[in-house]
Amino acid sequence: MSEHETKFHDxxxxxxxxxxxxxxxxxxxxxxxxxxxxxxxxxxxxxYFAAESLFGFYAIYGFVICVGLVLVTKLMRVILMRDxxxxxxxx
Amino acid sequence: MxxxxxxxxxxxxxxxxxxxxxxxxxWYLLVLPLIGLAHVYGLENGTSxxxxxxxxxxxxxxxxxxxxxxxxxxxxxxxxxxxxAWHDKDIMQQVSAPIYAGAAIGAVxxxxxxxxxxxxxxxxxxxxxxxxxxxTERAFKTGMRxxxxxxxxxxxxxxxxxxxxxxxxxxxxxHIGIESLAGKLILLAFGIKCAFPLLHNWLQDSYPEATIxxxxxxxxxxxxxxxxxxxxxxxxxxxxxxxxxxxxAFPIFYAVIENDLRKVLAYSLNNQLGFMVVGIxxxxxxxxxxxxxHAFNHILYKALLFMSIGAVLYRTxxxxxxxxxxxxxxxxxxxxxxxxxAASISAFPLFxxxxxxxxxxxxxxxxxxxxVWGVLLFASASVFHYVGIKVPxxxxxxxxxxxxxxxxxxxxxxxxAITAFLCIFVGVYPKALYDILPFPVDYxxxxxxxxxxxxxxxxxxxxxxxxxxxxxxxxxxxxxxxxDTDWFYRRLAPAVIRVLGxxxxxxxxxxRVETLSVLRDIIASVERQYGARSNMSGTLQVxxxxxxxxxxxxxxxxxxxx
Numbered sequence: 001m002s003e004h005e006t007k008f009h010d011x012x013x014x015x016x017x018x019x020x021x022x023x024x025x026x027x028x029x030x031x032x033x034x035x036x037x038x039x040x041x042x043x044x045x046x047x048y049f050a051a052e053s054l055f056g057f058y059a060i061y062g063f064v065i066c067v068g069l070v071l072v073t074k075l076m077r078v079i080l081m082r083d084x085x086x087x088x089x090x091x
Numbered sequence: 092m093x094x095x096x097x098x099x100x101x102x103x104x105x106x107x108x109x110x111x112x113x114x115x116x117x118w119y120l121l122v123l124p125l126i127g128l129a130h131v132y133g134l135e136n137g138t139s140x141x142x143x144x145x146x147x148x149x150x151x152x153x154x155x156x157x158x159x160x161x162x163x164x165x166x167x168x169x170x171x172x173x174x175x176a177w178h179d180k181d182i183m184q185q186v187s188a189p190i191y192a193g194a195a196i197g198a199v200x201x202x203x204x205x206x207x208x209x210x211x212x213x214x215x216x217x218x219x220x221x222x223x224x225x226x227t228e229r230a231f232k233t234g235m236r237x238x239x240x241x242x243x244x245x246x247x248x249x250x251x252x253x254x255x256x257x258x259x260x261x262x263x264x265x266h267i268g269i270e271s272l273a274g275k276l277i278l279l280a281f282g283i284k285c286a287f288p289l290l291h292n293w294l295q296d297s298y299p300e301a302t303i304x305x306x307x308x309x310x311x312x313x314x315x316x317x318x319x320x321x322x323x324x325x326x327x328x329x330x331x332x333x334x335x336x337x338x339x340a341f342p343i344f345y346a347v348i349e350n351d352l353r354k355v356l357a358y359s360l361n362n363q364l365g366f367m368v369v370g371i372x373x374x375x376x377x378x379x380x381x382x383x384x385h386a387f388n389h390i391l392y393k394a395l396l397f398m399s400i401g402a403v404l405y406r407t408x409x410x411x412x413x414x415x416x417x418x419x420x421x422x423x424x425x426x427x428x429x430x431x432x433a434a435s436i437s438a439f440p441l442f443x444x445x446x447x448x449x450x451x452x453x454x455x456x457x458x459x460x461x462x463v464w465g466v467l468l469f470a471s472a473s474v475f476h477y478v479g480i481k482v483p484x485x486x487x488x489x490x491x492x493x494x495x496x497x498x499x500x501x502x503x504x505x506x507x508a509i510t511a512f513l514c515i516f517v518g519v520y521p522k523a524l525y526d527i528l529p530f531p532v533d534y535x536x537x538x539x540x541x542x543x544x545x546x547x548x549x550x551x552x553x554x555x556x557x558x559x560x561x562x563x564x565x566x567x568x569x570x571x572x573x574x575d576t577d578w579f580y581r582r583l584a585p586a587v588i589r590v591l592g593x594x595x596x597x598x599x600x601x602x603r604v605e606t607l608s609v610l611r612d613i614i615a616s617v618e619r620q621y622g623a624r625s626n627m628s629g630t631l632q633v634x635x636x637x638x639x640x641x642x643x644x645x646x647x648x649x650x651x652x653x
Contacts, residue, residue, distance in 0.1 A: 006407055007495040014420045016488065026557055033554050036547045043539045048456035049464070052544075062472040062548035066555035069473050073347040073566055080574045081348065087572070087581055088229075 033059070093133065094140045096152045097162055098197025098210065100127045101169065105189035109182060116185060117177050123189060124169035127196065131162035139202060147262055150202025156529040157383065161199040161319045163527065164387045165192060168311035168394060171510050175398050176304035177502035187220035188308045195312035199319055203262045204252040204277075207320070211248055211284075214313055215241030221305030222297055230300045236580075237297040241313075244283035251276030267324035278325060285317035285368065286361050288337045292577040294361055295345075299353035299410075303401040306353060310360060310397050311390045318367045318386050327374025332455075335372055336463045339365025339470040345575065346477040350568050352400045352410045352486060356393065359436065359478040362470055363389045369467065370451040373458055376530040381450030383528055388443035388517060392435035395510040396482065399429035402499035402507070403486055410486075412568035417491030425499050426487040428507035435514040437479030437549060438471060443514040445545065446521035446536045453534070468548075475552045485568055 015021050040056050047053050054060075104123045108116055136159070140152040169192040176184065191214055198210035215238065222234040255273035256262050267274045286294045294314065298306050325331060339362050346358035363385070370382030402425045403418060404410040419426040431442070438444035448471065455464045498504070517524050525532040559565040621627050631639075 008493045010420070010493070010495045012420075016419070017491075029550060029553050029557060032546075033550045036543065036550055039543050040547070043543060045540055046538075048459075049461050051461075056547070058544040059547040059551040061468060062551040063555050065469050065472045066476045066552045067559065069343065069347060069476065070555075070559050070565055073344050074564075076344055076573070077348050077566060081569070081571045082574060084570055084572055 093135070093138065094152060095130070096140075096197050096200045097127050097130045097134070097166070098193045098195070098200060100130060101189040101193030101196065102213075103193075105186050105193065108186050108189070113180055116182075117173075120173045120185060120189065121170065121177075124166045124173060124192070127169070127193075128163065128166040131159060131166060131196075134159065134162075141202075147205065147256075148203070149206050150263065151206060152200050153202030153264075154200065156527070157319070157322060158199050160383045160387060160527055160529065161315065162196060164390050165196045165199065165312065165315075167513070168192070168390050169308075171394055171398075171506050172304065172308045172311065174509070175307055175401070175503055175506035177506075178500050179302075179304055181224055181302070183220055184224045184302065184305060187217045187224075188305070191217040191221070191308065192312060195316045198316055202264060204248075204255065204264045205262050207264055208245060208249050208252060211280075211316075212242065212245040214316065215245060218309060218313060221308055222301045224302045224305055225300060233297050233300040236577075237293055240283060240293040244280045247276055247283070248280035251280060264323060266326065269325065269328050269330065278321075278328075281317050281320045281324070282334070284313055285321060285364060286314055286338070287334055287368075288341060289576055291338070291342070291361055292575050295342075295354055295357040295575060296577050298357045298360075299351050303405050307394055307397045307401060310356075310393050314360065314364055315386050315390055318364065318371070318382065321368065322371050322379060322382055326371055326379055328372055331368050331372030332460065332463055333372075335365045335368030335370075336466040337365070338362065338368060340466050343470060343473045343477055345573060347473075347481070348566050348573055350412050350571055352412055352415075352482055353397065353404070355412075355478065355482060356396050356400060359396075359474060360389075360393055362474060363393070363436070365470065366448060366451050366467065369455060369463060373451075373454050373460075375454055375458070377450060377457070377534060378454035380525075380528040380530050380532055380534070381447060381454055384447035384450060384524055385444075387524060388435065388447045388514070391510055391513050391517070392432045392443055395428060395432035395507060395514060396436065396478070398503065398507050398510065399425050399432060400482065400486065402503045405503070406496040406499060407494055411570065412481075412485035412489075413570050415486045415492055415494070416489040417487070418494065418496070419487040420491070421495045422487070422498050424504050425507065426483065428504075428511045429483045429487065431511040431514055433479040433483050435518065437475035438545060439549060440518070440537065440542045440545060441515065442518040445518055446524065449536050449541055449545070450534055472548050472552045475549050476556055479549075480553060480556050 016025075037056050037059050040059075045052065051057055101123055104119075104126075108119070111119060134154045136155050138152060138154040139150060142149045142151055169189065172188065172192075176188070179185075194210045194213035194217055198207055198214065201207040201210055219234045219238045219241070222230055222237055224230075251273045252262065254276060255267070255271070258271060258273055267277055269275060269278055283290045283293075298309050301309055321331065342358040342361040342365075346355045346362070349355045349358060367382040367385050367389070370378040370385065372378075400410050403415065403422065406422065407415065407418070409415065435442040435444045438448045452464065452467055452471070455467060499507075521536055525534070556565065619625055
């Protein structure tokens with residue numbers, strides 16, 4: 001197709017090419033997490049369920065869920081992953 | 092004009108497309124959905140147009156608030172898709188896309204089940220061309236699978252409608268419920284189109300094989316039409332809560348390990364439908380409003396995500412995570428729009444997803460269903476993980492693939508810009524959306540608790556992603572596919588048929604051999620008895636004959652003495 005012309009040579013440096021800037025992004029997320037966790041002490045909750053009253057429930061839940069999810073998917077890959085031509089062979 | 096089903100504007104309009112030169116056609120296709128949108132706006136709730144045929148009353152047009160939500164968003168989606176496809180000269184898609192969109196709109200405004208069925212099948216038949224338009228053997232096969240399943244859904248719907256008509260004497264499309272046989276059949280038909288768990292795989296199979304623009308069109312209509320139909324016929328059906336929760340959860344696992352980014356988006360589409368189905372299952376006014384609002388928003392941000400990845404595919408020729416990375420350098424605008432879509436689907440405050448998903452979550456929690464609520468919370472946290480971060484990260488950031496391409500064409504950028512604007516507009520000013528919902532809305536999405544808890548969940552989810560990536564635990568993109576339920580009909584069924592075929596062939600061969608040998612034995616024995624030089628076929632001389640006759644006569648003579 002003529003609409004995509006890909007070039008692979010590019011001498012320019014971009015913002016995220018500098019590892020310092022990547023660290024800045026990560027630092028921002030870490031600080032945001034800390035601030036949000038601390039914010040827990042400063043507002044009034046209206047929990048539907050008891051678990052929600054746990055300090056930092058949403059933060060902990062979000063973190064644990066995502067780590068657990070990734071660990072499960074690593075196992076899934078072992079069982080379910082096939083090469084790309086899997087269905088094209090002797091069909 | 093006010094008695095016209097708005098779907099017909101696009102359907103009839105599409106018929107004229109082939110008669111026009113290309114320059115006119117592209118403008119015409121942009122104007123059609125705008126006329127449709129204006130028409131929907133002008134329709135008054137309570138309008139009904141009926142026609143008697145075959146002793147039944149067909150309701151060709153029924154207008155109420157529920158139908159109008161879908162009427163608006165379907166026309167908006169059609170407009171955005173047409174703009175996105177402005178550069179494309181493929182007449183096959185230029186005809187099939189508006190027919191497909193029109194059929195979906197027509198179905199939404201259909202007041203009876205027979206009219207619904209007609210539009211339902213039309214969406215199937217018209218949309219398959221968007222897959223075939225890729226014009227590869229692979230797309231052709233995928234299209235055939237898609238068509239079989241979609242038309243199958245229609246056939247099941249029709250049989251359900253027949254039973255329903257037999258039982259109730261009415262074909263009016265209102266609440267159906269799951270109690271009767273007809274109700275179960277119709278639910279199955281809707282469930283196939285809605286990609287219920289185990290019935291879902293046509294979606295992940297077909298959408299990533301459609302054309303770049305075709306996927307954007309497909310993502311908007313079929314499944315959301317099914318959501319509408321469920322909301323109309325099965326509101327408050329308990330089982331939908333569990334079906335929806337399953338749908339919201341399981342596609343996530345696949346999305347994490349999937350390499351094809353359009354397929355990742357297809358899995359996330361499935362997951363978002365789960366939220367809507369749960370809302371319908373809960374069935375309270377808040378929950379149904381939430382489902383309708385989420386369908387509306389979902390169409391916007393899912394289209395935006397498919398557009399941005401479509402633009403990447405258009406420029407680079409691939410949308411596989413393993414081949415991409417670093418595209419923010421050459422496609423900064425597309426990157427930005429993709430991030431807006433990602434923020435919307437992840438339900439960041441001030442973006443579209445937040446104001447609708449939180450309605451469903453509140454409805455579920457308010458109903459006291461802690462387990463389902465926990466599952467939906469899991470789905471919310473991980474949707475950011477696997478779409479919100481994964482899609483933009485692997486396409487535009489991550490390891491620089493070194494690819495330097497042109498930014499997307501202006502029309503794609505314009506379509507993405509408008510969609511992104513709408514995502515933010517609804518997020519910032521939810522009242523605009525809430526005002527068109529089926530029930531009066533008494534809900535405030537922006538409370539301190541909502542915003543903080545949501546941000547906590549999202550940021551800690553991001554933190555988990557960063558940590559897992561730094562420690563190289565996060566699954567890296569690998570050129571691969573993952574087995575899903577399509578394995579059963581693409582691999583298991585053919586294999587079973589092959590083995591069965593071999594057995595049948597073997598048995599057939601044995602039977603033939605046996606029969607032949609029995610026949611051969613019979614022929615040989617007949618040959619022995621009656622063949623040449625056998626006892627029965629030997630010729631006798633005249634003298635011998637006379638001797639035998641004389642002997643017989645002698646026997647008679649002797650017998651007559653006694």
